[in-house]
Amino acid sequence: MSVMTYKEAIKEGMSIRMRENSNIIMFGEDVGEFGGVFGVTKGMIDEFGSERILDTPISETAIVGSAIGAATTGLRPIAEIMYCDFVTVAMDQLANQAAKMRFMFGGKISLPMVVRMACGAGASAAAQHAQSTEAWLTHVPGLKIVFPSTPQDALGLMLSAIDDDNPVVYMDHKMLYTSKGNVSSFEPIPLGKGDIKREGKDVTVIATGKMVHEALKAADTMKNESVDVEVLDPRTLFPLDKELISKSVNKTNKVVIITEENRRGAYSESISSFINEELFDMLDAPVMRIGALNTPVPFAPVLEKLYIPNAQDIINNIRKIV
Known part of the structure; x- marks a missing residue:
């Protein structure tokens, strides 16, 4: 068993597959010598070289477009969009090209590409x-969307994302990068399996x-009120593990859903x-459904804190239905 940070686990998942397969390449803004704006890819260029770890111009359209071209010709690219906000610049490439090409070619083409992007507020x-x-991306047929909450899930889901022959959007929360957790398995976590x-x-x-971490905090608090909370992490937003959700709802008969959107x-x-x-x-x-306020994300810390949903919001909603 190893203790890793969330970002170390993401890096390890990418590195494991890149050691195994020379057709896997990675590119994005400042992912090479600089090691990524959040340090996720730090040192990878030293191991894999500048022909496999490539810095790109500041053009999300070019980044995702290059990934599509590379994937259709036999490579397995990992493309990084520095912030998920900037995926809007590349939505034509991602939503109208990558997501639809396999369908439009009658399954005769594969697009084994991963688009990594940092998301979330708090900084x-x-x-x-x-x-x-998430809502923009999960709406598009042809894309698979993963969103790990722990180092173990970050590593296992990255392995499966790279292995998949379809476009996979890998979302990681920037406020989790330095969080630590046990990593006991270096095996893929199947897409579509929650936890x-x-x-x-x-x-x-x-x-x-x-x-997920706010939900665990809320669960600890509600234990003092003799309310036993089950916390379910879908891990993969699409495909969604409906079977696991069904089993949990059948057991508890009450549901609160919280996302940061x-x-x-x-x-x-x-x-x-x-x-x-x-x-x-x-x-x-x-x-019951909880989300962020329907405003742009504020810059001022006190307003941003008000904007982001938290454990207390979960507690308040649980009290309404239990």
């Missing part, structure tokens, strides 16, 4: 560098990314709709 990075863009981070019997809290139009709505449409008979209370 006073303001409105253009701190969003959570129960804490067993409980009274209410299911479905949480993604950094919000703006609440309006969030991916949490899709999860809520699935539960209401397919698991309605299991419910003893309405599905």
